[in-house]
Amino acid sequence: MTAKKITSWSIGDLAREFDVTTRTIRFYEDEGLLQPERRGQTRVYSAADRTALKLILRGKRLGFSLAESRQLIQMYNPDANRAQLEALLGKIHERRAQLVQQLRDIEVMQLELDEAEQRCLECLK
Amino acid sequence: MTAKKITSWSIGDLAREFDVTTRTIRFYEDEGLLQPERRGQTRVYSAADRTALKLILRGKRLGFSLAESRQLIQMYNPDANRAQLEALLGKIHERRAQLVQQLRDIEVMQLELDEAEQRCLECLK
DNA sequence: GGAGAAGTTTACGTTAACGTAAACTAGCGG
DNA sequence: CCGCTAGTTTACGTTAACGTAAACTTCTCC
Numbered sequence: 001m002t003a004k005k006i007t008s009w010s011i012g013d014l015a016r017e018f019d020v021t022t023r024t025i026r027f028y029e030d031e032g033l034l035q036p037e038r039r040g041q042t043r044v045y046s047a048a049d050r051t052a053l054k055l056i057l058r059g060k061r062l063g064f065s066l067a068e069s070r071q072l073i074q075m076y077n078p079d080a081n082r083a084q085l086e087a088l089l090g091k092i093h094e095r096r097a098q099l100v101q102q103l104r105d106i107e108v109m110q111l112e113l114d115e116a117e118q119r120c121l122e123c124l125k
Numbered sequence: 126m127t128a129k130k131i132t133s134w135s136i137g138d139l140a141r142e143f144d145v146t147t148r149t150i151r152f153y154e155d156e157g158l159l160q161p162e163r164r165g166q167t168r169v170y171s172a173a174d175r176t177a178l179k180l181i182l183r184g185k186r187l188g189f190s191l192a193e194s195r196q197l198i199q200m201y202n203p204d205a206n207r208a209q210l211e212a213l214l215g216k217i218h219e220r221r222a223q224l225v226q227q228l229r230d231i232e233v234m235q236l237e238l239d240e241a242e243q244r245c246l247e248c249l250k
Numbered sequence: 251g252g253a254g255a256a257g258t259t260t261a262c263g264t265t266a267a268c269g270t271a272a273a274c275t276a277g278c279g280g
Numbered sequence: 281c282c283g284c285t286a287g288t289t290t291a292c293g294t295t296a297a298c299g300t301a302a303a304c305t306t307c308t309c310c
Contacts, residue, residue, distance in 0.1 A: 012286065058233070105183050166306080
């Protein structure tokens with residue numbers, strides 16, 4: 001028996017899985033970040049939508065704005081002409097530079113947390 | 126001749142150094158994140174204020190709220206009683222956990238950027 | 251002593267990212 | 281048939297983090 005692969009989700013499914021409200025998911029659609037289909041009135045989300053949502057939330061954890069996440073999502077789509085692709089490459093490098101900076105920031109902050117912890121423990125002795 | 130070490134800054138100094146507006150710096154003071162002294166009317170910032178500002182801005186790059194940065198700043202101050210210190214240790218661990226998550230997010234995102242770049246380059250060939 | 255330049259206070263304005271509430275519809279089990 | 285659950289639209293509200301503008305003082309430089 002081969003496991004069935006789920007290929008579509010309701011708004012509630014996604015809300016539960018990623019621990020966000022349905023309002024949030026609809027908001028992202030308003031902003032053009034998600035494009036669910038409709039079965040009647042009801043939204044039906046594809047694997048692509050689910051991936052996009054994952055991207056958005058990961059972006060949020062790193063302090064990205066929705067505008068920035070929008071670009072990240074675009075990087076997943078190969079539907080672009082030459083000029084757009086080259087612009088995309090630019091954005092990719094920008095993002096990468098930002099990530100490198102964030103890595104540095106995290107390293108420094110980790111060291112500082114270590115020191116802060118030491119000071120705390122010293123005081124408690 | 127030994128180099129003089131600067132120990133105080135004007136609001137303009139800090140604004141220039143960290144590329145923020147003076148409005149922003151005063152706002153942080155309103156929020157209790159900075160505590161400059163006064164020479165008459167004029168604010169005079171100490172090394173501690175400068176460090177705090179650095180913390181805030183690094184926090185911002187990682188998506189921290191000012192409330193979170195406020196806690197980070199507190200971690201630099203050893204002026205606390207036992208209960209506060211233990212609470213502080215808790216916050217330190219929370220922050221560390223968040224940083225670890227961010228590190229994971231960054232790694233994944235870097236890989237995805239690599240892939241996105243490959244796809245871009247493929248399309249351009 | 252007049253004109254900048256840099257500082258100050260006060261206060262209203264703005265944007266992003268949703269929250270919250272109301273009022274409605276559609277399917278489903280008992 | 282009825283009530284429940286999950287979904288929908290519309291619209292106003294809210295919070296964080298400053299921006300922006302006005303009106304004022306203080307210092308310095310020529």
